[in-house]
Amino acid sequence: MTLRVLAAMSGGVDSAVAAARAAEAGHDVTGVHMALSSNPQSYRSGARGCCTLEDARDARRAADAIGIPFYVWDLAERFHRDVVEDFVSEYAAGRTPNPCLRCNEKIKFAALLDKALALGFDAVCTGHYARSDGTVLRRGVDPGKDQSYVLAVCTPEQLRHALFPLGDTTKAEIRREADRRGIQVAAKPDSHDVCFIADGDTRGFLAERLGAAPGPIVDTAGARVGDHDGAYAYTIGQRRGLRIGTPAPDGRPRYVLDISPATNTVTVGPREALDVTEITTGAPVWLAPPPAGPFGCSVQLRAHGEVHPCTVEPGPDGLRLLLATPARGVAPGQTAALYDGDRVLGSATIATTLRP
Amino acid sequence: MVTYLDHAATTPMLPAAVAAMTAELSGLGNASSLHAAGRRARRAVEEAREIVAEAFDARPSEVVFTSGGTEADNLAVKGIYWSRRAADPRRRRILAGAVEHHAVLDAVQWLAEHEGAVVEWLPCDEHGRIAPETLQAALGDGTDVALATVMWANSEVGTVQPVADLAAVAAERGVPFHTDAVQAAPHLPVAFGASGAAALTLSGHKLGGPLGVGALLLAKPGPRLDADPVPVLHGGGQERDVRSGTLNTPAIAGFAAAVQESVARREAEAARLAVLRDKLIDAVRAAVPDAVLNGHPTDRLPGNAHFSFPGCEGDALLMLLDARGIACSTGSACSAGVSQPSHVLLAMGAGPARARGSLRFTLGHTSTEADVAALAEAIAPVVERARRAGLT
Numbered sequence: 001m002t003l004r005v006l007a008a009m010s011g012g013v014d015s016a017v018a019a020a021r022a023a024e025a026g027h028d029v030t031g032v033h034m035a036l037s038s039n040p041q042s043y044r045s046g047a048r049g050c051c052t053l054e055d056a057r058d059a060r061r062a063a064d065a066i067g068i069p070f071y072v073w074d075l076a077e078r079f080h081r082d083v084v085e086d087f088v089s090e091y092a093a094g095r096t097p098n099p100c101l102r103c104n105e106k107i108k109f110a111a112l113l114d115k116a117l118a119l120g121f122d123a124v125c126t127g128h129y130a131r132s133d134g135t136v137l138r139r140g141v142d143p144g145k146d147q148s149y150v151l152a153v154c155t156p157e158q159l160r161h162a163l164f165p166l167g168d169t170t171k172a173e174i175r176r177e178a179d180r181r182g183i184q185v186a187a188k189p190d191s192h193d194v195c196f197i198a199d200g201d202t203r204g205f206l207a208e209r210l211g212a213a214p215g216p217i218v219d220t221a222g223a224r225v226g227d228h229d230g231a232y233a234y235t236i237g238q239r240r241g242l243r244i245g246t247p248a249p250d251g252r253p254r255y256v257l258d259i260s261p262a263t264n265t266v267t268v269g270p271r272e273a274l275d276v277t278e279i280t281t282g283a284p285v286w287l288a289p290p291p292a293g294p295f296g297c298s299v300q301l302r303a304h305g306e307v308h309p310c311t312v313e314p315g316p317d318g319l320r321l322l323l324a325t326p327a328r329g330v331a332p333g334q335t336a337a338l339y340d341g342d343r344v345l346g347s348a349t350i351a352t353t354l355r356p
Numbered sequence: 357m358v359t360y361l362d363h364a365a366t367t368p369m370l371p372a373a374v375a376a377m378t379a380e381l382s383g384l385g386n387a388s389s390l391h392a393a394g395r396r397a398r399r400a401v402e403e404a405r406e407i408v409a410e411a412f413d414a415r416p417s418e419v420v421f422t423s424g425g426t427e428a429d430n431l432a433v434k435g436i437y438w439s440r441r442a443a444d445p446r447r448r449r450i451l452a453g454a455v456e457h458h459a460v461l462d463a464v465q466w467l468a469e470h471e472g473a474v475v476e477w478l479p480c481d482e483h484g485r486i487a488p489e490t491l492q493a494a495l496g497d498g499t500d501v502a503l504a505t506v507m508w509a510n511s512e513v514g515t516v517q518p519v520a521d522l523a524a525v526a527a528e529r530g531v532p533f534h535t536d537a538v539q540a541a542p543h544l545p546v547a548f549g550a551s552g553a554a555a556l557t558l559s560g561h562k563l564g565g566p567l568g569v570g571a572l573l574l575a576k577p578g579p580r581l582d583a584d585p586v587p588v589l590h591g592g593g594q595e596r597d598v599r600s601g602t603l604n605t606p607a608i609a610g611f612a613a614a615v616q617e618s619v620a621r622r623e624a625e626a627a628r629l630a631v632l633r634d635k636l637i638d639a640v641r642a643a644v645p646d647a648v649l650n651g652h653p654t655d656r657l658p659g660n661a662h663f664s665f666p667g668c669e670g671d672a673l674l675m676l677l678d679a680r681g682i683a684c685s686t687g688s689a690c691s692a693g694v695s696q697p698s699h700v701l702l703a704m705g706a707g708p709a710r711a712r713g714s715l716r717f718t719l720g721h722t723s724t725e726a727d728v729a730a731l732a733e734a735i736a737p738v739v740e741r742a743r744r745a746g747l748t
Contacts, residue, residue, distance in 0.1 A: 030675075071675055118745035119672055 005029045005163060006116040007125040008108055009062060009070070011055030013178045014127030014166060016062035020181050021165035022125045023066050029125070031063035031070040034112060036079040037196065058184065065182045075111055082106035084196050088209050091232040094261040095333025098303065099194055101150045104128075109158040116161075123161045130344075131167030134160050137287055139342040142170040149303050152337035152347035155285055203233040203241075215264035217244060220257065220273060231259050234266050237274055237329025244268065255329075275326035277356045281318040281336055281348035288345045290314060297345055299323070300337045301330050312338065319348050326356065359682040359730040363659055363720025364511060364539060369610070370564035370721065372617045377566055377610030387603040388594055397605045404612030408571055411619040412558070413547035420572045420595045421608055425538040425559035427588070428572035429459035431599060432534040432555040433505060435585020437467055440502040440532070443583060449474045451494045451531075453486050453506040453517070454703040459557075460505055460536055461699070477703075478506065483652040484515035484704050488525045498529025505533070508540035508556075512687040512700040512716055513651030514660025516544065523552035532581045538562050538570075542618055542720070543626045543658050548573045554581040560607065564721060565614030569607035574598070618721075629719045630658035632728060636717060637661050639732035644739045650701060650714060659719035662687065664706065668713040668742040676738040677715075682731055687716035 005027040007019035023029040033056050056072055063070035083102050090097035113124045129140030130148040137159055140146040154162065166174060197205045210232050217226035226244040228234065234242075238256040248254050248270070255274055258267040279299075284290075294313045299321055300306070309324040321336060330353050338345040360368075369377075380400055385393030387401045402416070409416040422428045433450070440447045452464045454477040467473035476494050480486045486506050495501055504526045509516045519535050526533035532554035537546045542563035548556050553575075560569040574596070575581040584598050591600030618625075640647050640663060648664040665673060670686035677684055687698060697711035717731065 030679075069675075069678065071671065073671065115672075115745050118741070119676065120741055 003027045003122040003163075004120060005123050005125050006112070006121040007031045007068070008112060008127075009033050009059035010127070011058035011062075012127065013175060013183065014129070014171075016059070016066070016127070016183045017174050017178050017181065018125055018127040018163075018165045019062070019068065020066045020177075020183065022163055023068055025165070027125075027163075029066070029068045030121070031059065031066070031068050032112070032116075033059040033070070033072045034075045034079075034107065035072050036083075036107075037076055062183045065184070073112070073115070075107060078111045079103070079107055079196075082111075087194070087196075088206060090333050091206050092210055092261065093333075094231060094259040096235050096331035097333050098150070098335060099196070100303070101153055101335055104150055105153040109154055109162060113158060113161055123163050125163040125165065127166055128164050129166050129171070130164045132159055132162060132164050134162075137344040138167070139339075139344075140164075140167040144304075145171045147303075148339075148342075148344050149300050149305075149335070149337045152287070152344045153285060153335060154287065156287055159287060206230070206232050213264055215266070217242065217266045217268055219248075219254070220267065220269040225254075225268065228266050231261055231264050231266050234259055236331035242268060259331075271328075273355065274328045274330075275355060276328070276330040276353040277323045277326050278354035279319075279321040279323070279330065279336060279350055280315075280352045280354075281321065282351050283317065284314075284319055284338075284346050284348035286346035288340070288343065290346065298339045298341075300339060301327055301334055301350070307339065318351060357681060357730075359727045360722065361682060361684045361717040361719065361727060361731060363723065364562070364657075364716065364718035365685055366561045366567065367542070367564055367720040368722050369561075369566060370614050370617050373565045373610040373614035376613035377606045380606035380609040383605065385605070387605055388592065397603070400605050400609050401603050404608045407612040407616050408558070409573075411615045412541070412556070412573060413549040413551075414556075414573045415549075415576075417596070418548065418573050418575060420574050420599050421603060421611075422570045422572055422595075422599060423568055423601070423604070424570040425457075425536065425557050425562070426459040427599075428557040428559075428570050429457070429534075429536055430463045431572050431585055431588050432557060432574075433460055433463040433503070434467060434471075434588055435598065436532055436534065436555065436581070437471065437473060437502045438586035439583045441471075442586070444499075446500045447502040448472055449476060449501045451476050451478055451491060451501060451504040453478050453480065455480050455484050455486075455510055455512075455515075455700045456505065456507055457511050457536055457538070460507070460534075464505070473502070480703055482705050483655075484510050484513050484650075484700060485652060485655075486517055486522065488518055488521040491522050492525045495526065495529045495531060498526075498531045501529065501531045503532050503534060503554075506535060508535045508537035508546060509544065509657050510651065510700060511539045512698055513662045513704070514539070514657035514718075515652040516540070516655045516657065519553065520551050523554075527552055527580065530582075532575075539657060543622065543629070545622070552580065555585075560611035560614065563614050563618045565611040566607045569604055569611045571611075572599075625721060626658040629723065632719055632723055632725065633658055633661055635725070636719070636728045636731060639728060640717075640735055643732060643736040647739075648710065650704070650706070657718075659723070661717045661719075662714065663717075664701070664710045664714040665739050665742070666710070666713060667746060668739055669745065670712055670714050672742040672745050673713075673715050673738060676741055677731075677734060680730075680734045680738070682734055685716045685718070687714065 009015045009031045087099045128147040129145040131138040139148045213230040216224045234256045254268040257269045298307045299310045311322040313320040334350050337347045385397035387397040405416045405419045468475045478486050523533040534555040535553045536557040538559040556573040558571045561567040589600045650662040697708045701711035
């Protein structure tokens with residue numbers, strides 16, 4: 001069946017090949033590059049980001065090579081509100097957000113998809129490495145590139161209107177395919193880091209927006225071992241850059257265990273104190289209908305993170321996840337993605353963590 | 357079949373222009389060379405200069421060939437500002453229309469940011485017209501004004517300005533007046549001498565000539581312009597020492613051929629386009645009753661129809677029409693293809709939503725009834741669809 005497909009084209013190789021594959025499959029494809037900054041120069045330049053003038057040009061040239069119409073859509077306001085401001089306020093609240101996941105949830109499969117559907121498109125196509133038949137979402141076959149985690153926030157309705165043509169292929173093959181198709185971005189490195197932080201300095205970016213808020217760094221006994229300029233600049237599990245004056249009594253390295261925005265306190269302690277065995281979450285989003293009672297599955301807590309067997313106990317406000325093996329460095333604000341084998345069952349945002 | 361309703365962006369080259377340019381492409385010689393080949397090229401350039409001068413009521417010595425409208429605007433605005441300020445350092449004010457094309461707008465803005473210019477944007481009425489009284493009030497006694505610039509006809513909404521009156525007001529105060537006539541030249545009787553302007557911008561590809569060529573009609577030093585502008589491009593001084601660069605003989609020949617043909621049939625063509633344009637306006641209004649026609653209701657370019665479609669985004673409308681083979685424009689400035697709300701509509705008092713939900717349809721020498729019919733058929737479903745997508 002021929003679909004009217006809107007291909008989101010970042011200017012990178014993956015979304016370009018995804019668009020080419022959708023066109024080759026016989027769909028009526030239109031390429032759209034999302035302009036996510038009202039001042040494109042302020043975001044990452046060159047190959048590393050997804051929202052520069054150069055990226056817009058690369059996307060346009062890929063569309064030329066594929067032979068599809070191409071437009072730039074200005075989604076800067078929505079992106080700023082739903083991703084950038086969310087990123088800052090989550091850090092301010094002591095949580096650790098994943099902006100790429102938020103961008104999928106609020107921009108690609110919300111703002112962009114809604115507009116596409118209203119304009120008469122049937123689906124949005126992206127270059128994510130995941131497999132979907134419209135109802136079941138599975139991991140991509142390339143374990144190193146699998147992006148099902150950042151798509152686990154999608155609702156069934158969003159998934160129904162999403163095409164992921166790359167899930168059955170490895171990244172290495174996609175690069176070769178791009179070359180073969182004459183898509184010039186083939187040699188670009190993968191994008192990493194946060195696209196809207198131009199210099200990669202997340203701490204500086206947050207400090208500029210949240211200002212200095214000096215406070216104590218304490219150990220697990222509550223003794224002050226150092227000072228910080230803003231608790232928001234820390235993430236749970238962080239070891240470097242703590243600037244602790246007093247060494248630990250046992251001389252071992254210390255890690256951020258907890259961030260309390262209420263008291264503006266950062267708690268540090270030994271590595272094993274990072275172990276988490278129980279997690280509570282906010283309201284889940286299910287891609288597969290969940291059993292009524294507790295059930296066993298596996299959980300992934302960050303992009304490309306470890307997978308832990310767990311028991312899920314649905315509750316009135318969210319889930320309780322009991323991990324069979326301890327997870328390290330789990331932070332509120334992160335997304336817990338639930339899997340049955342390689343199938344995504346659903347996801348929920350981590351609210352609290354409990355240590356054994 | 358493509359329905360091309362974007363002639364104000366660029367219009368197909370006239371066959372005579374293609375022929376003249378093609379012939380010149382295989383001709384030998386740099387027009388500045390002294391030998392026979394150079395003289396041959398020079399002759400082609402000078403014949404072209406005479407054609408352009410005659411067509412626009414200028415003397416051949418007043419024609420300065422440039423690489424296009426943007427360069428001509430930059431030369432006029434920056435060059436006249438620099439020369440006037442050099443002669444009298446008090447002359448730092450620039451009076452410019454609020455609805456100018458970016459080639460003027462950004463040149464003026466640049467002078468304000470880097471060269472100490474003091475800019476006064478001349479406000480317009482709801483149709484985009486700038487009243488001579490507005491310019492008069494802004495001029496004061498004129499002693500501190502470097503130049504005034506107001507376009508002949510607006511590139512987005514097509515409104516025609518009272519250029520001769522504006523130029524006369526500036527002349528009373530001894531202030532040189534520049535006008536960008538890029539959009540007016542293909543359709544209106546643009547007469548440089550009679551207009552009283554000190555400088556006038558022309559573009560080749562808007563009137564059926566090739567891309568990459570244009571001219572600044574520039575009064576010789578005298579009552580209208582006290583001194584030649586300071587060059588923007590320095591070099592061989594090929595054009596009256598105010599513009600350097602090897603003369604682009606093929607493009608200049610093509611430009612002149614287009615000027616000759618377009619001016620010869622301008623009156624009849626303008627009348628034909630006005631009829632077609634009115635049909636287009638009626639068709640759009642019949643299909644979309646709440647569509648708002650922007651610009652002056654009558655005193656507008658014959659090929660221009662510019663609408664706001666309430667509740668729609670211009671980009672969405674453009675894409676949906678493009679998918680049906682209809683080419684038009686949102687008429688706004690682009691960077692990386694991202695459109696900003698049009699400064700022209702904002703200056704006319706439109707809110708950002710009306711400014712974003714607008715489309716420009718422009719007719720030209722290849723336009724036919726079939727083009728209007730195609731738009732008439734497509735516009736209602738397209739607007740309905742875009743309305744569903746709303747303003748994001």
